Amino acid sequence: MYIPEELQHYAARLGEAEFAARMAAEQGMRECRGARQGKGLFRLENKIDLYGSIKFCLKLSGFWNRAVRNYFDIQVVRNEVRLKNLPPEFDGYTILQLSDLHADLHPDFPVASERNYFPFGL
Numbered sequence: 483m484y485i486p487e488e489l490q491h492y493a494a495r496l497g498e499a500e501f502a503a504r505m506a507a508e509q510g511m512r513e514c515r516g517a518r519q520g521k522g523l524f525r526l527e528n529k530i531d532l533y534g535s536i537k538f539c540l541k542l543s544g545f546w547n548r549a550v551r552n553y554f555d556i557q558v559v560r561n562e563v564r565l566k567n568l569p570p571e572f573d574g575y576t577i578l579q580l581s582d583l584h585a586d587l588h589p590d591f592p593v594a595s596e597r598n599y600f601p602f603g604l
Contacts, residue, residue, distance in 0.1 A: 491589035553588065556598040 483502060485493045493501040540546040583595075 495592060550588070553584075554591070554594050556595055558598055 483498075483505075485501075496504065537546070540549050583591075
């Protein structure tokens with residue numbers, strides 16, 4: 483399977499089978515893009531590359547470097563929750579919630595997230 487250079491880090495991280503499945507799923511989405519949702523004048527996602535346009539505008543306005551810096555500004559928040567009826571065997575458990583990662587946007591993100599999460603024993 484041919485893997486474009488910009489996706490090689492992603493393929494290595496996922497493994498060959500998972501990467502192939504992900505690429506097949508994305509190809510399927512591209513092929514049926516908008517087919518089930520009707521067509522109309524304001525269906526811009528069918529006509530332009532929104533991610534590319536956003537990236538271009540951020541670079542043009544000078545905010546691209548700030549966007550990348552914010553992307554790597556990973557926040558770890560610890561909250562202790564007290565539950566009156568929690569069974570004693572669950573006391574001290576840790577729950578990790580990861581949200582809105584977009585981890586495949588930059589090859590350095592997995593390393594940056596490990597640096598932020600694992601020192602805390604998560």
